[in-house]
Amino acid sequence: MSTIAVLGVGPGLGMSVAQRFAKEGYAVGLVSRSAERHPGYLAALEASGVRTVAVAADLREPGAIARALDEITAALGPVDVVYHGPGAHDLRAPTVDILETSPADIRRATAEIVEPAAELAALVLPAMGSRGHGSLVYVSGLSALVPMPFLGPYAPASGALRAYARTLAAAVASDGLVVGSLVVGGLIERGDIHQMLTGPGSPAPYATLDPDELADAVWRLASGLEDEIVFDVLTPER
Template sequence: MPTIAIVGAGPGLGMAIARTFGREGFSVALVSRNRDKLDKLAADLEAEGITATGFTADVTDRPSLTAALTAATEHFGSIDVLEYSPADASAGPLAPVDIRQTTPENVQPQIEYYLYGGMTAVEAVLPAMLDAGSGTIIVTTGAGSVRPVPMFGNVTAGGAALRNWALNLGSALTSDATGVHLAHVAIGVWVTDDAPADNHVPSMSPSEIAPLYWDLHTTRAVHELVVER
């Protein structure tokens, strides 16, 4: 049975992706910081007939992330799809800052969160995928990694760094005919099931977005997808 590892698993998009792949016969490795949350998510998936296990890690703690993905590989036998989408953070060192106030000090945590976390996750699973000659890696950021969103100046810098690295690596993997496909998804909508009627920001539900990840895995048609209304 193939396995998808979802780094940054949560009750919204992460669970929708888990359900989408789980219904197609995948086991699910859920990676997040909170053990109680992971146990609940895994139990909910198991109740739906989807094999799932949680593994705790903080994406800014690189050894813990590597250890979690190593444990997931040992538990399930392989990781065939990696999806990296660390949960949104809006407080502390990861709080968004307008582009006019960005400094090396408030951009660095975003680099750790997006770029270094994403690189660490990929490095944990890529060698086995290369040995197998197959695998899919999908990294997720906000659409600010593709186009200007000045109010999230520091966040978009981190996301753009991950996007650049991922697209470069994806190009190399394809040109070398490795059998591994790497794609970037930029979310340009508010992801919610219940957007208020007067909300002026376009929205999509997690269940609408998750099948796009399945399409990226199965068709391998593109290296980048911007999700917009």
């Protein structure tokens, strides 16, 4: 049985990815910062006979990614697919315009977003290479492609993550490995930010995306059918 590690699981895209791969017969390892919602996630997957485990870990902390992957491997076996989808920048949090962004701001944002991605690649790609197969899918924001000055340091950091994913893809293609890039521009339904910004029965203040459609895109990327997929409901005129 193949195994996927879903890093950054939440009620929106993360769980949709878990359920999409579960339908294909994958065992599922879930990782999120808090264990509070893990029982519900596990029950939803186990109800359909899926082997699963959940690990609480803040992926930004040193050693957390390695520990989470070790726990998943111990419970479910070698990891064949890794989905790296840490939480998006909170749209309600205070932001600094790019003109007010300092070099230190950019260093902090890059460390938060890109360094865990690089740590993950160093941990999983050698083992995947030795087995001759494996997939790694990174998620970045639309500011990786479209100028969004209001995101301040998170815009260049997102661009760096996308560039890193695309460069990795070129580097490992000859080894039979897959590194996919999913670029998301829009509010993901059922996700935490979506729930914060919408009340019962009230319309979302932003254009929204269906997490199940995004999860299908993750499946295509992990299968090597496409190398990058962009969802953009924020700038449809582009």
